[in-house]
Amino acid sequence: MPSDMHAQSTRSNQQRCDSAKMDHRAVVPPVIVFDHVTKTYRLYKSDRGRFFGLFRFENRDLIGTIRANKDLSFTISRGESVALLGHNGAGKSTALKIVTGVTYPESGTVEVRGRVSALLELTAGFDGQLTGRENIRLRGLTIGLSHDEIEGMEADIVSFAELGVYIDQPMRTYSSGMKARLGFAFAVAIEPEILVIDEALAVGDTSFQKKCIARIHEIMSDRNVTVLFVTHTSKLARELCSRGIVLDHGANVFDGPIKQAIAFYDDLETQS
Ligand SMILES: Nc1ncnc2c1ncn2[C@@H]1O[C@H](COP(=O)(O)OP(=O)(O)OP(=O)(O)O)[C@@H](O)[C@H]1O
Numbered sequence: 228m229p230s231d232m233h234a235q236s237t238r239s240n241q242q243r244c245d246s247a248k249m250d251h252r253a254v255v256p257p258v259i260v261f262d263h264v265t266k267t268y269r270l271y272k273s274d275r276g277r278f279f280g281l282f283r284f285e286n287r288d289l290i291g292t293i294r295a296n297k298d299l300s301f302t303i304s305r306g307e308s309v310a311l312l313g314h315n316g317a318g319k320s321t322a323l324k325i326v327t328g329v330t331y332p333e334s335g336t337v338e339v340r341g342r343v344s345a346l347l348e349l350t351a352g353f354d355g356q357l358t359g360r361e362n363i364r365l366r367g368l369t370i371g372l373s374h375d376e377i378e379g380m381e382a383d384i385v386s387f388a389e390l391g392v393y394i395d396q397p398m399r400t401y402s403s404g405m406k407a408r409l410g411f412a413f414a415v416a417i418e419p420e421i422l423v424i425d426e427a428l429a430v431g432d433t434s435f436q437k438k439c440i441a442r443i444h445e446i447m448s449d450r451n452v453t454v455l456f457v458t459h460t461s462k463l464a465r466e467l468c469s470r471g472i473v474l475d476h477g478a479n480v481f482d483g484p485i486k487q488a489i490a491f492y493d494d495l496e497t498q499s
């Protein structure tokens with residue numbers, strides 16, 4: 228092919244590609260939208276100060292504030308898998324907690340469209356006096372599932388967690404890895420539309436970790452599931468995500484393809 232024709236065909240391919248991307252963006256609706264979100268934590272000298280600070284009665288014991296998320300904006304479309312990267316204290320967990328509704332920003336707006344399942348603090352919220360099986364039911368009811376829905380999920384959760392006879396023992400007798408197994412098994416059983424993962428894959432032994440990663444791959448193969456993933460392991464981020472957002476002191480400093488995001492984050496780390 229003559230070179231000008233080649234250039235023309237490359238250009239028209241490029242145009243097709245660009246318009247396909249634009250079509251994709253126009254067609255695939257955003258499911259998570261952060262628009263200039265700022266979250267500030269207030270630090271108090273004592274629990275008493277923290278308590279009164281809640282009602283803004285007095286600020287005598289206030290020793291400082293920390294901007295965990297600073298004017299943070301990003302949009303994630305349905306089916307995307309995005310890694311949040313950043314140093315310790317960069318604001319990653321805070322952003323995930325805002326997505327799950329555990330905490331709220333004081334300014335900016337957040338939209339989350341879809342059923343969120345969170346792998347955040349896997350072991351939190353279990354009642355140690357109840358058995359694993361009873362905790363499955365309790366957790367199911369707490370998130371608004373019907374008895375039939377819980378019954379339908381129970382066998383899957385029990386088999387995924389592989390706790391043997393311990394599933395019918397009080398959870399106070401579980402090791403922390405066993406609690407995490409049940410937490411993970413529950414979170415992935417509810418067929419989430421949005422899956423939020425915060426370092427949760429660091430729990431459990433190696434074979435359980437492999438099983439968790441395989442399950443996440445399986446969930447992600449559903450093109451309608453959106454994943455927001457926090458990890459300090461670049462290999463996992465590359466394996467699971469196509470896009471990366473780098474946070475630095477609460478602010479979005481890079482948003483783009485995962486390889487470039489990891490390179491940007493590595494540079495940032497070496498500079499600091
Ligand atoms: N409940 C809280 N009260 C006060 N400060 C908080 C609270 N939660 C988080 N912070 C502060 O907000 C900042 C961001 O914390 P966050 O947990 O979001 O960071 P992170 O990026 O998840 O860090 P890591 O990689 O260590 O998990 C940190 O300085 C942290 O100390």
Ligand SMILES: [Mg+2]
Nearest residue numbers: 319320321425
């Ligand atoms: Mg964190």
